[in-house]
Amino acid sequence: MLLIVCPYCGKRPEIEFTYGGQAHLARPDQPSQLDDQAWAEFLYMRSNTKGVYAERWRHARGCGRFFNALRDTTSDHFLAFYKTGEPRPVLSTSPAPPAQSVAARTDAAASPVTERKI
């Protein structure tokens, strides 16, 4: 059972949390402007990173708040916890995080999607 540090409540066991999937996925501002391909990307495409992964957790059996975490998926070590809205921390030993947002993967000129720093 993982130990997770809720930024609001402190270190609590995994059983108090629900998993929130990949972090930093911003809902497109104007979904009607996206073609089916781009919309499908947002709906279904997720990274499956072997290594440091930015993900969300919700302290469902506690304060109820969402927050973010960086976890190494190979060892389940947590490297950082940070609040919703804060940018992904840059870790001293890891390389720059790979571009994972919809905006980065689609042609920025063609798509009016903007990336939120959530």
Place this chain on the structure above:
Amino acid sequence: MIAGLRTPSGGRIDRTQRVRFKFDGRSYEGFAGDTLASALLANDVHLVGRSFKYHRPRGFLAAGSEEPNGLVTVTRDAARVTPNLRATQVELYDGLIAESQNRWPSLQRDFGRINDLLSAFFPAGFYYKTFMWPRKAWKLLYEPMIRRAAGLGRAPVHADPDRYAQRYAHCDVLIVGAGPAGIAAALSAAESGARVILCDETNEFGGSLLTDTSAVIDGQTASAWVKRCVGSLAQNSRVTLLARTTAFGYFPHNLIGLNQRLVDHLASAPAYQPRERLWQVRARAVVLATGAIERPLVFPGNDRPGILLAGAAQTYLNRYGVCVGRRVVVVTSGDEAYQAALDLHAAGVFIAAIADLRAEVTGALPDAARRAGMDVRPGSTVLDTEGELRVSGITLARVQSGQVQAAQNIRCDAVLMSGGYTPSVHLFSQSRGKLQWNDGLQSFIPGSSAESEQSAGACRGIYGLAEVLADGARAGAAAPELHHAQHRFNVDTLSRRSSAYLGALPQANPPSREKSFVDWQHDVTTRDLALATREGFESIEHVKRYTTTGMATDQGKTSSLNAMAIVAKSLQIAIPQVGLTTFRMPYTPVSFGSFAGISRGDLFDPVRTTPTHPWAQAQAAVFENVGLWKRARYFPRGGEDMHAAVARECRAVRNACGMFDASTLGKIEVVGPDAAEFMNRMYINNWSNLGVGRCRYGILLREDGFIYDDGVVARIGADRFHVTTTTGGAPRVLALLEDYRQTEWPELNVWLTSTTEQWAVIAVQGPKSRQVLESLVEGLDISAAAWPHMSVGRGRICGVPMLLFRVSFTGELGFEINVPADFGLSVWEAVHAAGQAYGITEYGTETMHVLRAEKGYIIVGQDTDGTVTPDDAGLSWAIGKGKADFVGKRSLERASMKSADRKQLVGLRAKDPGVTLEEGAQVAAKSGQKPPMELIGHVTSSYAGSVPGYSIALALIEGGRARLAQTLYVPMPNGDVEVEVTSPVFYDPAGARINA
């Protein structure tokens, strides 16, 4: 006069306490302190089991938890029968009853032995190539036969009557294993003031020191040293000592699972005592002092009873006072087995030969053996063994310049084998630490850790006693990396050269036809491993599964390294390249009861009950589970079955008045200046134009456009919505709303509160419902003129604050009374009393289902399955016009979501009015089909209707709305049922009654 193989004195058993026990129906005697295994050997019982596949006679291979052969079933009473226990771990108690397994009719004469004679037809993976024809034979012949033949023990048939406890614990240092390394670590950790937990799987702390008769530590014998150290640890209030406790699993972030066995060693246990205790320990640091397991040797006929590990023979002698034979041959690759030979020799056992696999044999221990007159033979190998129910002879040979020669047969009644040691890295690997191959040790040892953990002693390849003690002390210290041995243990013991051997022993050409076993418990031989690689399996994970090596209850403790080496040789690659298979918990089997703890029967899950639950119970209502809730399903009167009760309840609601507890539905208050904006973005409907005091049927989609939940939403203030959800959906609706509120639109000024448990909800439905309520409601004009359908308002009922809704899930004039939950029961009783004059009738969820189905109202999760859009369900009208965006809107624009042949909600009526369709039944356009049939939909809800007088059903059918009045077919085992497609609204389609 001591019978059998018991020594006249010695061992750690209590010779003053005789213990009687039964094995396979025969009575024997042992001593307190014996295991079942040691007591059987003392009584000259060597045949203890039949192997898994070939039913070969088997005896004990080991003395501890790594034992693969001696599995027994222990019976305490009819309900307490435990199979597959290792006799080497069963502590003897007076009256113990044990039976061998996997044999019929008896251990001595087992019919299954024929498998050994026909073994050519049963190689590894034979079941992938057989039992295929004829197909019909599967059900009646193959499957029953295989089920009877498979497995080792028989599963118990009675429910486990024992209690099992669970406990959480936190500590600074958890030490697994109380051998020399573990005890040294515990002393070190305790000295620094840490909170320590020290556990060991056996009943006595000491590990290898309990069988070491020669070592001297700090001036004391090993045994005395252990006693002193354990004594001092026991006095320390910050140290917890747990014997008979197996650390079975290493979980992330230093959570270790311990299984503590409390009473299985006692003849009778106090009634209040739990049988086992599961500990979930979160340790700041873990020390793994799990030791090493001796490696058996692979040669033809290495599985006969009486052929066992050298260290095990030493354990039987020094710990239990039992000689494993009178005429012993030793086969070894290292020095340790010589100590076993010397110990047995001192006990009067004749050592017929010591066959050393090494070309040159020197050192203190071999010299001591030579001085004692033993025949030490360097450069040896084993070609064969003999003996039916017990080994009677062994054929040794010399290996010179690669040639095997000079074969010689030697009589014996026991063979000790030692291939060196395999460090026990199970828990280390579970912790995701990286193993590294050590060529010198011919083993994998712990490399880099993944958790806050240290390995110490033999489990990391350190074998000399002085080094082991120092290593344990280092690991237990507060800062192991800085630890300097403040206390140096003064150890006096003979030096020994360990030398590990891997793979099959050299053989003559041609080799013996007898089988060479690698995995004893699953009967896997060298030929099986060779077959696997010949058939193209190269990954050790594939070889494991194809041959089943390492897959038995011992998880390959004595087989994995030899198997790996043989595969490496077969594939002609280096051993570390082959690698090891994944270690999985539990280290040794753990009772299911331990994991269940108290979560059994009534305590399996929390139970949620509504405020009227005691009232419904008093009425002998029949309940059903909806999630964790108990809901009254129907209220039978005077011997009614469900059908009759539901028919009566439905008639009462449609003709007079009914009352129903709807408290379980989810309720969420959405509050704030941006409440309407938030609701607009989340639900499909338009909320801005909903006036205060009005309700609307709301639908919530997921972003992929499919219906997620639904419910009536009331606007009780300009900035306040009372949102209701389905019973099962309440938590996930709130979670979804919070997800968007917190992480998508944090700029909106809105907040959410769950009020599901705060409001009791009493539905009063039927043409007379208004009359019932008018006598009770204060402060609210609920007349037809003043209060149309879908109104909401505050008032009081029986003096209690109330939120009243005029809503209906039945299609009749109806209301839902919301009062604070603490008043739910008393208000229910008041309504019930006031309604008597009008024939009010309590009804349950079954009636609720029927009545809503007659009106075509969907139930999310029953008529929808996560792939149904609003239009599919005929609910496009609910989508707010002109809304630029809402969750799921973009997905509804996809072409496939507008296709005309999507499954659409329709009604079905069976042509034969007596037939009620089965929910889930498939629907076809053509009758009389044979599988595979062309199917166009399925039945989602089906009931014997109330007023219509015929059965009604809802179904999702491809292009359903275009098929009105068509005849379709529901294929059932007895033939096709003819149905007609109708509108899903069977009752009062104009809505006159609901608007009364």
